[in-house]
Amino acid sequence: MKFFVDSADIAAIKDLNDLGMVDGVTTNPSLILKSGRDILEVTKEICDIVDGPVSAEVVATEAETMIEEGRKLAKIADNIAVKVPLTWDGLKACKVLSDEGRMVNVTLCFSVNQALLAAKAGATFISPFIGRLDDINIDGMDLIEDIRTVYDNFDFTTQILAASIRTVNHVADSARIGADVITAPPEVIRKLADHPLTDKGLATFLADWEKTGQKIL
Ligand code: G3P
Numbered sequence: 001m002k003f004f005v006d007s008a009d010i011a012a013i014k015d016l017n018d019l020g021m022v023d024g025v026t027t028n029p030s031l032i033l034k035s036g037r038d039i040l041e042v043t044k045e046i047c048d049i050v051d052g053p054v055s056a057e058v059v060a061t062e063a064e065t066m067i068e069e070g071r072k073l074a075k076i077a078d079n080i081a082v083k084v085p086l087t088w089d090g091l092k093a094c095k096v097l098s099d100e101g102r103m104v105n106v107t108l109c110f111s112v113n114q115a116l117l118a119a120k121a122g123a124t125f126i127s128p129f130i131g132r133l134d135d136i137n138i139d140g141m142d143l144i145e146d147i148r149t150v151y152d153n154f155d156f157t158t159q160i161l162a163a164s165i166r167t168v169n170h171v172a173d174s175a176r177i178g179a180d181v182i183t184a185p186p187e188v189i190r191k192l193a194d195h196p197l198t199d200k201g202l203a204t205f206l207a208d209w210e211k212t213g214q215k216i217l
Pocket of ligand 1: 006028131
């Protein structure tokens with residue numbers, strides 16, 4: 001399973017990328033706002049750091065303008081995936097941009113039917129938002145599972161990019177179900193290493209080592 005970082009924070013992306021934990025990056029207008037940076041500049045910097053797909057989102061709501069925005073964003077670097085919303089206009093833009101050979105990430109997916117449409121429109125990635133479904137008491141993981149089943153039933157090659165990931169359990173469950181990619185904030189990725197028994201075990205080992213009076217270096 002691939003790990004994308006859901007962030008436009010250059011330092012955080014660089015940090016995880018140096019550890020080999022970054023297969024790609026996803027951004028959206030809210031993350032650009034949070035970064036306080038110019039979209040074209042910060043996206044270019046991210047593309048220079050990360051080899052894998054970097055999603056940059058269009059903001060038009062009408063297909064023709066989405067396509068123009070998508071083409072402009074795609075000029076930033078070869079690894080740009082143009083992100084479009086799951087609306088009919090977004091699907092039209094997806095079809096045109098994917099026919100041009102560009103990577104397209106269809107975002108704001110909340111149903112299996114929407115995911116089907118995105119696959120038929122040639123999406124490279126479909127982004128179902130787990131956390132936002134959980135927010136309204138619908139289990140986001142059920143959606144990931146349903147999309148996996150339907151895509152496998154018909155051999156769709158669109159990759160399931162589990163998004164709006166808020167917890168380490170979202171990551172584990174996405175992996176278990178077979179999402180192709182998770183995109184998570186840097187803090188969630190860092191938390192994947194945490195386990196209280198690891199901390200407890202290490203404290204015991206270090207205390208016992210101290211008692212041996214030995215040194216390795
Ligand atoms: O990947 C989509 C993500 O940025 C949305 O996350 O936590 O705002 O629902 P959230």
